[in-house]
Structure formats: structure tokens, C-alpha cells
Amino acid sequence: MADVLALIDANNFYASCEQALEPSLIGRPVVVLSNNDGCVVSRSSEARQLGIAMGKPYFQIAEQLARHGVVVRSSNYALYGDMSQRLMSSLEPFVAELEVYSIDEAFARLPRPRHGDLSRWAAELRGRIRHNLGLPIAIGLAPSKVLAKLANRIAKADRRHAGVFDLNAAPHPDPWLEQTPVEEIWGVGRQLSRWCRLRGIANARQLRDMASGELRAKAGVVGLRLQLELQGVSCLPLEEGPAAKRETCVSRSFSRAICVDDELRQAVASYVVRAAEKLRQQRQLCGRISVFARTSPFAPNFYSQAASAVLPVASHDTAVLLQAALPLVALIYKPHKRFAKAGVLLQELQPETQLQHHLLAPLPTEQQHKREALMQSIDQLNRRYGRGTVQWAACGMTPSWMMRREQLSRAATTRLGDLPIVWAR
């Protein structure tokens, strides 16, 4: 029998990770805030039941949260990244193929058993992940990716499904498709959904059954593929393993506006340091570096500027990248502007191995090796003892513009000094 596609994702992933490593949070309402403690980006089911809305700015609801005794956390990416890897590698043995789609969701392909029933398999997988990682997951099963995504939504929407919904096993799939508004279909953007609505196409069943010629005229092959997927014909293959990265970007909003050029330079320097570290982790070199900064788009006189420089020889050496990037800050800086965000983009990435002995190499081979050893040691120290243990002077000592993360939990799974305590008493 044909293969089945599954969309497996973690419920309230960030909040669930917080609860998984901190037993005092089990059963309590928890919300996680976005960068700079801006908005609510994840709510535990307990917080959801209290009616706390997603995406609400923190300052607007801080009082409501306190009144209900909601635990508030800043985004702890070290923890979520580690738990995500654990989740994905736990799923792998259960499926034939896995495509990690985002930090908390993956598409999977698996053969349908002869008796056709996957509910036991799904229930066991859910139980296993809950037991081994403390994470609740939902599973949608269908013949195509678009339908698997839709089935996953149904699995989560109704408690009675217990986190699993198999669209193939449903005797009458049409009512489920009719329940899914066209805006909620994976791959339908704002433009296409507006176009659909204007033609009276409001849900997934109607989109599936509309004249394909009309859809093709509007959305081309992409639209046709979408329709075929809704009809249960799998057109979108699983993509295993991430493609080699072509660009690496590090950008952040500041906790307060920056007006002084020195501070902007420090911010850019610290992003270069982080980006170079990422580059070395990816075993890549970059050929071009861009620096950008902008003011708040909500304030009058919006200003945004970028500048880039080509490196004479591709590199991942922090000092080389700093040398190229810092002069660019002077080009984009403008006095009296209140900068809200800046970033660094590394482009023209290539594998480390491509550059062997270059005639233009700035350093003799032996010195080049020494530099690489130095970078390695710095990366190791920072991984071992926490980011910023070895710091580049260009980044400044105690920057006050740094991202606000006032309610950050500990790096409980990735740092020895941050391990949770188990009481022997």
C-alpha cells in the first residue's frame, strides 16, 4: 500500500521545554516572550485555558499575568535548540524518512501497514516522546504533505483526538476539509487566500474541487500542485538534510535605541563575532560581508541603510571579518538617528575545503594554521564556559544595548554550571 506522510510537531514547544526541565512548572500556566521580552510567543495549555492571547505585547498584559500567577520566561534558545535536536533524533527511528521542517515540527514518511491502522503506532510514539522528553506532540497523517499539515491541525484542535488524526482512516474526509478555512492551508499565502475568498472559495474542500484551469491561471504550477496535494496526490517530496547554507545572518533588536556611533560599532562587532562562530561551525568561509542598521519603522523619519564589502580571500577568521565590517559602520551611521536594530549578513559562502593554498593568501601557511588554532580555542572556551568568556575588545565590555532577557531560565541541558538540582534530602 502507498506511503503515508505525517506532520509531527510539539505542542506549545517553548513553554513545554521550560516545563520539561523545571518540575515546579509542571501543571502551572507558563508563557514565553519573544526577543527583548516583547510579545507572548508560546503558552502552556494551562496559560491558554486562562485565555491569555498569543502575540500580545508583554507590557500590556503583565498585570493580568501576575494576577493569574502565570510564570513568565524569556526565550531560552540554548534550551529549545537542544530539546529540538533531542526530539528530532527520537522521532527518526520511528519513521522511514524525516524532514526537519522547523525547530518544533517535522514531516515524515512511513509505509502504511497492511491492516491500514496507524493509530497504535501514533499513540505509542506520542507516549514515548512524552515519557522520554516530557514533551507533548501532535501527529497528523495523510497521503500528502498539505493534507498531513491539515490533519495535524485537526489533531490539536479537538481534545478527543488525543493528539492524533489520520485523514486516510476517516470514513468521510470532506467535512474535515470543509472545517479548514482557506487561510489555514499550508502554502496558501495572503494574496491567494484573498483571491479565493473573492471567488467564494472559503475552505480546503472547495479549493480542492475548483476548476484547475482557473487556479492555474492565477497561481501557476504551484497552485496546481497545491490542489493535487489536497486531492491526496503527493507532489511535494521530503527534503532530507538541510541544504548547505548560502548565507548566514545575525541581527538583533536593541533593548533601547542607539544614537552613538561607538555603540553601533560595538553592536555590529558582537554580531560579526557570533556570525563568524556560526560560520566556523558550518565549516564554511564567506566572500562578502554586509552590515545593516535601521530605526524603528513605527517612529517618524524611518531610516535604513546597508553597506557591504568583498573580502580579498574568503575567510571565517573573526579578526578578518571585523576588519572588513567595522569600516562599513561609518558608512551607514547617521547622527541623530535612533537605531533600533542592526545586523550582519555573511554571503558568498563556500565550503572550508575549497580554499587550499591561495596565491593571494594573506598569511603564510604556517601562520594560517596558527590563526585557525586560535579561533578553535576561542570557540571551545566560549562553548565550554559560556558565550562571551573570551571576548573581542571591539564588542565593548558591558553593553547596555544588549537584548533584554530578564526572565531567562538556565541552559539546563547544555551548560554544566546550569544543570538542574536534584535534591537528596
Next chain:
Amino acid sequence: MPLLLIGALRGLRRPLRLPLAASTVAAGFPSPADDYIDVGIDLNEALIRHPSSTFFLRVSGDSMIDAGIQHGDLLVVDRSLEARPGQIVVAVLDGAFTLKRLVRHRGRLRLEAANSAYPPLELHQCGDVQIWGVAIHVIHSLGRHG
């Protein structure tokens, strides 16, 4: 020396890669030691069977002292194992991780300390106890040297 342990944590999902062979240049004679060089010992591989469900916790207190677990030790906990009587487990008790031995006593399960100063906890008497994971190793550092 705690350095060894730090390496173990970092390599959880990325095994330590050590050279397989000492001589890399094709010219000349190969090192006679090449045939005898092994990949080295990776503590993660040796101690941890299920890396994705294994967590590290820090022990605080002396109630497990008779089981060889001391204050400040590093505890390796596998959450994928089903707890069986006789094993040392991490339980969630009053919102905190608590270390005990799971014991069957007169047909009932209870959690015991490994220190006579602490009374046992009858599982049927305490309301909400969850076994979080099974302790599989304890790493005790013999002070600082070097």
C-alpha cells in the same frame, strides 16, 4: 579533574573525533604504530545508551550517601528507561527533583533514601509522585588536582 566531564557533555550528540592514523602523508614509510592506533575512549559512548533522552543533574544533599552519591556529584539520568524496584530514580515531589531508591516493600512501592536519617516515603500515601527518570551513573570528582 572535572575537565574530562565537560568534554563528555559537549560531545553528547557530536562524538569526539580523534585521529585514526598518525601519519597522513603518503610519501615515505607509514608509521609502524598506525595499525595499533584506536579511536580513543569516548565517555559518552561508553556511559550513555540513549543520548537524546539522557540528562545531567547536580546532586544537592546527603540522603543518598550510602548509595555512593554525594553532595555536588553529577548524576546521569536516562528518561527512556522504565523504573524498576531496586533502581535509583529521580522523582518529582512537590515541584522539585528528588533522588530516591524505588523499593518494593511488603507488596507496595516506596521511595527510600540511602541514609538512615531520612524516613521512607510510601508511594500510596503521597498524592502526586511522578518518576522522572532512572539514574544510570554518578560522576564524583575527587577534588581538584593539577
